[in-house]
Amino acid sequence: MDPKPIVTISTVNYGYKTRPIQLVNDKIPKSVVNFFIENIKKEAREKRYGFRTDPYILVDKNSQEAIEIRKHRNSIKQLKLSNENIWTREHQRPSVQAPRLLMTVYYAICFVLDVIYDGKPIYRFWFLETIARMPYFSYIATLHMYETLGFWEIDGELKRVHLDEEINESCHLRIMESLGGNTLWWNRFLARHGAMAYYVVLMILYLFSPRTAYLSSELLEMHAVDTYTEFYESNEFILKSMPLTPAAYGYAPEAKNMYDVFVSIADDEYYHAETMKTIRNYEN
16 A cells, blocks of 8 residues: 655744744853843834834835735735624533633633724734743642652652643734734833733732632633634634745644644633633542
8 A cells, every 4th residue: 555645744934933032052040130231222122013023024025925924914904803703602502600700701801802803813922822821831830849848749740731731822922923813012011011910810819829829810711712723713714825944844733834833722712711611620
């Protein structure tokens, strides 16, 4: 029997690049003071992320590369997301039962996101994925502290589960960066400062009520499922015409286009929600 032919999926640069303060020859981080100063300089001269180093700026606007970048960026601009449809999906599925206070905070957060990111799906996703890493990181940090204090098994299974989830969310974040989700200064500001605040809040909550912390994560992960599902179903034609970015290929090499990638992301979020539900229902 002849072996199946190997299908090669070509990746495409949409013209967006991650530009951290870290330099190529930096083997270890600088001091936080140096990072802080360098970041202020960078943001001050780049109102738009990557303004001076954007590959699109550096190429001949009539070249084939520039034409391809323009085409792919125009596809991104056509993507849409309906807040009303997201909430319809949430109301049609089994709801996550949570205390009134937690639900009030949850609805308030979602309302603010709906207002700020109305008509800006990729920016919204980059914000959400920046925030989404924080719960798992805060859980890992707390468990690490418990290990040090002798309260918890060293490198136990629970910490490994959360580490895998944090790595998975990081893959999602790279994909959103490759689609230009971090190109707006105000979005970077909101996401990064919000993520640090969320990290502290979740760590405190996890210290005193791990089950409540897991419940909050389940709520947000299920909302992410509804959001991503609405997104890929509403933009199926456009997403199927969009080739993979290198980050998307690294995450889902079997995917044929960005539609397949967003389906996989939604599946990941559902798996995370189910994991949170399973863990919080463990008996002590």
